[in-house]
Amino acid sequence: LAKTTQPISMDSYEGQEVNITCSHNNIATNDYITWYQQFPSQGPRFIIQGYKTKVTNEVASLFIPADRKSSTLSLPRVSLSDTAVYYCLVRAAGNKLTFGGGTRVLVKP
Amino acid sequence: GAGVSQSPSNKVTEKGKDVELRCDPISGHTALYWYRQSLGQGLEFLIYFQGNSAPDKSGLPSDRFSAERTGGSVSTLTIQRTQQEDSAVYLCASSLGGGGYTEAFFGQGTRLTVV
Numbered sequence: 001l002a003k004t005t006q007p008i009s010m011d012s013y014e015g016q017e018v019n020i021t022c023s024h025n026n027i028a029t030n031d032y033i034t035w036y037q038q039f040p041s042q043g044p045r046f047i048i049q050g051y052k053t054k055v056t057n058e059v060a061s062l063f064i065p066a067d068r069k070s071s072t073l074s075l076p077r078v079s080l081s082d083t084a085v086y087y088c089l090v091r092a093a094g095n096k097l098t099f100g101g102g103t104r105v106l107v108k109p
Numbered sequence: 110g111a112g113v114s115q116s117p118s119n120k121v122t123e124k125g126k127d128v129e130l131r132c133d134p135i136s137g138h139t140a141l142y143w144y145r146q147s148l149g150q151g152l153e154f155l156i157y158f159q160g161n162s163a164p165d166k167s168g169l170p171s172d173r174f175s176a177e178r179t180g181g182s183v184s185t186l187t188i189q190r191t192q193q194e195d196s197a198v199y200l201c202a203s204s205l206g207g208g209g210y211t212e213a214f215f216g217q218g219t220r221l222t223v224v
Contacts, residue, residue, distance in 0.1 A: 043215025
């Protein structure tokens with residue numbers, strides 16, 4: 001299973017863009033890259049998923065370079081309610097979902 | 110139901126007692142996961158069920174932990190002879206399939222406290 005490395009924590013301010021980069025150097029051909037968000041006292045929530053290039057939805061964008069050895073989650077114009085832990089996962093079909101330590105994002109006023 | 114349902118939401122038990130935690134996945138979801146999360150920590154994988162395949166039990170921390178999934182739907186996680194270090198939030202998730210491009214939906218968790 002591909003191991004992921006992401007920063008332990010990040011601070012930002014309201015209205016700024018937050019970019020979290022996840023390294024997954026030994027990603028396999030069949031692996032997809034998925035990001036989850038977890039608020040305190042809640043289960044994680046799916047944010048976005050991609051295989052290559054760029055994916056955008058109403059919540060975030062996911063940038064994946066051609067070599068797929070890293071990915072960057074971009075949260076545009078964050079608000080206080082975006083304070084959460086963000087997890088990067090790499091997974092192929094049929095495999096279990098394995099969460100790392102995640103990145104704690106603190107959005108300040 | 111509309112989402113993954115876990116019960117009870119909170120459980121306090123005495124050391125040495127057995128506990129059962131229940132998970133009702135989203136109807137039609139073939140994949141089901143159990144995780145454990147201690148305060149301020151990440152999610153620790155416990156067990157993974159996918160359809161009729163043998164479950165992946167590689168994350169169960171000891172033989173005191175077991176889980177079953179009846180009829181491909183409801184799952185029960187059993188912890189025998191509970192210890193204080195078992196105190197944590199136990200999270201269940203389900204997904205439509207086991208494919209790489211699938212979204213897992215999580216329940217609210219069961220907060221287990223062993224006293």
